[in-house]
Amino acid sequence: MVFTLVIDSKLKAVIGILDSEAKPQALKLKAKIKYEYENTNKAYLNYASILRCIESRLEEGGYGLLEDALLDISRLLFIKYPSIKSLDLSLIKLEIIEGAKVGARLKIKNSELF
Numbered sequence: 001m002v003f004t005l006v007i008d009s010k011l012k013a014v015i016g017i018l019d020s021e022a023k024p025q026a027l028k029l030k031a032k033i034k035y036e037y038e039n040t041n042k043a044y045l046n047y048a049s050i051l052r053c054i055e056s057r058l059e060e061g062g063y064g065l066l067e068d069a070l071l072d073i074s075r076l077l078f079i080k081y082p083s084i085k086s087l088d089l090s091l092i093k094l095e096i097i098e099g100a101k102v103g104a105r106l107k108i109k110n111s112e113l114f
Contacts, residue, residue, distance in 0.1 A: 001038070002085060005045050007031040013058035015069055015091070026095050028103070029054060032088040035081070043083055053080060066091045066104035078110050085110055 008031075012024035031054070035045050054073055063069040074087050092103030 001036070002034055003037045005031075005033040005035060005047055005050070007033070007047060007051055007054075009051060009055075010094070011055050011058065013061065013063075013069075015058075015061075015063045015066055015093070016096075017064045021096070025093055027058070028090075028092040028094055028101070029058075030088075030090040030092070033077070033084055034086045035083045036085060037083070045081060045083065050077065050081065053077070066093075067106070070104060070106040074106060074108055075113060078113055 007029065009029045011027055011029060013027055014022065014024055015027070016022070016025070033045065033050070037044060053076065057073055057076055058069060061069060061072065069091055070089050073089060077084055077087060086109040088107045090103055090105040092101050094101055096102060
């Protein structure tokens with residue numbers, strides 16, 4: 001059976017090409033992760049582990065663009081969690097422009113990346 005794991009989290013990371021973006025910024029991460037679950041072997045996804053994995057990668061990444069961060073995170077998740085079939089990931093900068101939230105979204109299947 002295919003299930004969808006949903007994550008909605010706020011975190012801080014350095015993402016950007018401007019000098020003003022060279023320090024950790026407030027981000028919102030939204031993730032919808034479709035994965036194969038088989039009740040017979042209890043192969044489930046640990047949402048806390050996945051969130052820590054994403055947060056760690058963003059903290060160490062220092063990405064120039066949101067798009068690069070999303071591609072890197074998707075590669076990491078597909079490799080580390082083979083039961084993941086597809087991802088719908090969004091990274092939104094919460095404070096970069098006064099009065100607006102801006103971001104990028106990636107919808108991708110495991111088969112499209114490898």
